[in-house]
Structure formats: structure tokens, C-alpha cells
Amino acid sequence: MGKFDGVLLASDFDNTLIYTEDCLRKGLPMPSLSPENRAALDYFMAGGGRFSVATGRALAAFAPIAPLVPFNAPCVVCNGAAIYDWQQQEYLEFSLLEESVLSRAQAVLDAFPTVAVEAYHIENVIHAVHPNEITRNHEHLTRVATVECGSMAEVPMPLGKLLFEEQRPVLEQVAEFLRQRGWADDYELIFSGRTLLELTGRGANKGGMVLRLAERLGISREHVYCVGDESNDISMLTAAHQGFAPANCVPAVRDCGAVIVSHAREGALRDVVDILDKQY
Known part of the structure; x- marks a missing residue:
């Protein structure tokens, strides 16, 4: 058994897993996942942990970059409107808007x-x-x-x-x-x-879908951890046993009780995995 068996870590993508603000505002190319974050996530998953991305991006917008990100669990997409399984290439759950x-x-x-x-x-x-x-x-x-x-x-x-x-x-x-x-x-x-x-x-948010993902994986809430930087991440940061946020997060995220780690440019996920490594 690995030390992270039965643990789910879900991270926002933009400005959390990878800092993409300069890409959005200055038209610069999207940076790669940092070596520090990649090594930390590989270590977490090798220890039995399940890593998921919980993004506001639609499936169409996340699909081109999904192969560049290491994860071993279905992902929450469309800001909590759906859970998508990349291995099966199908939606597991979704919440649709009325006409x-x-x-x-x-x-x-x-x-x-x-x-x-x-x-x-x-x-x-x-x-x-x-x-x-x-x-x-x-x-x-x-x-x-x-x-x-x-x-x-x-x-x-x-x-x-x-x-x-x-x-x-x-x-x-x-x-x-x-x-x-x-x-x-x-x-x-x-x-x-x-x-x-x-x-x-109504009810389609990152927090609700991350908890439904955890239930599907047989993981209890006390072993669910989330990372995010924006207001749309607060629902999952507060739903998790513990929420984490990069130092570049908005004030509302700081106020929700998230543990602040390094700036997204500097390896926020590395810091989170280091903390979990000491807890488990």
C-alpha cells in the first residue's frame, strides 16, 4: 500500500497548476507545467494518491492540454458542470442548463x-x-x-x-x-x-462535483484536498478537508480559510504535496 492510498487531490488549472495570466493578458505562449510540480504530482500518484484537475474550462478547452498534465482520476470540467473520464472518454456526470x-x-x-x-x-x-x-x-x-x-x-x-x-x-x-x-x-x-x-x-459547482468524484472513487471527505486561486474555486476549497491556494490568489480565497502556499509560478502543487507528505 502507498502512503497516499485513499487520498484525493484536486487542483484548479489556470493560475494554480500553471500560471496562465500572462498568456491571457499579454498573448504570450502558455508555459509548461513546472518540473517541481510535475515531480511532486508523480510522487503523489506513485504513492497511491488520486490527482484530478477541477477546471472552469470546457472539455474542448482542456482537451488540447490534458496530455501535458499528469493525472490519474476523472476531471471536473466546465466549472463543476461535469465530470469527465479521460480513460473511458466519456462524461460520468453532468448538470445541464435549461433552455x-x-x-x-x-x-x-x-x-x-x-x-x-x-x-x-x-x-x-x-x-x-x-x-x-x-x-x-x-x-x-x-x-x-x-x-x-x-x-x-x-x-x-x-x-x-x-x-x-x-x-x-x-x-x-x-x-x-x-x-x-x-x-x-x-x-x-x-x-x-x-x-x-x-x-x-444551480448546484453545479466545483465543490459539489469534487465531492461526487470522491464518492465515485470511494474516498471519504476527510481525505479530500483542493487547490485553487479564484472565487469559483471557493466551493471546493471549503468542501475539502483542507483547501490550499497559491500566493497569487484573490482576496476572497485568502478569506475562506485556505492555506496559502507558493505563487503558481513557483510550484504551488509542490508545496501542497510536501504538506500532505508530512501529514500521511
């Missing part, structure tokens, strides 16, 4: 003409309505071109997630627009970056 989300999102676009929407189809396609500069930067980061639609009515169902893209002050107004109409209560509405507002089905 009414299309007209509601169109109402947002009508009220806020500069806002873009990326619509994440469950079959590995991302559609974009009103794409803007943020959309194009996001395409560069994810290495996936969107399929442009003229309106939300042209976006095919089923969808796992919508992503609103604009500067934070405008997105704050979008969130308030949804709340004032009573629509926000039907969804998980969370910021995953300064220019990104995510919308998934």
Missing part, C-alpha cells in the same frame, strides 16, 4: 451591448455571441476557436455553462441585472477572473 437560459442571456446582451457570451455545448463545442477582445484573448489562452452565432437563439442545446466576458464593473452590473429579475436564483453565478462571469446550473 430558458438562452432568452435570459439574450436579455443580458440586449441590455449590455459590449458583453460577449461563450456558450459551452456539452459535445465539445464553444459558441460565441457578440465576441469581443476578451473572447479573442480567451481563445488564444484555451487554443480553441469559438463558433460565432448572431444571437443566443442560434446557440444549440444542451449547454453546461455560459461565460459572460467584459470588464469587471460591467459584469457586476450583469450580475445585478440577473438578480433583479429573480433569475440568478436558478444558477450558480461566480467570477472566475477579472473579465469572466460564469453561469452554471
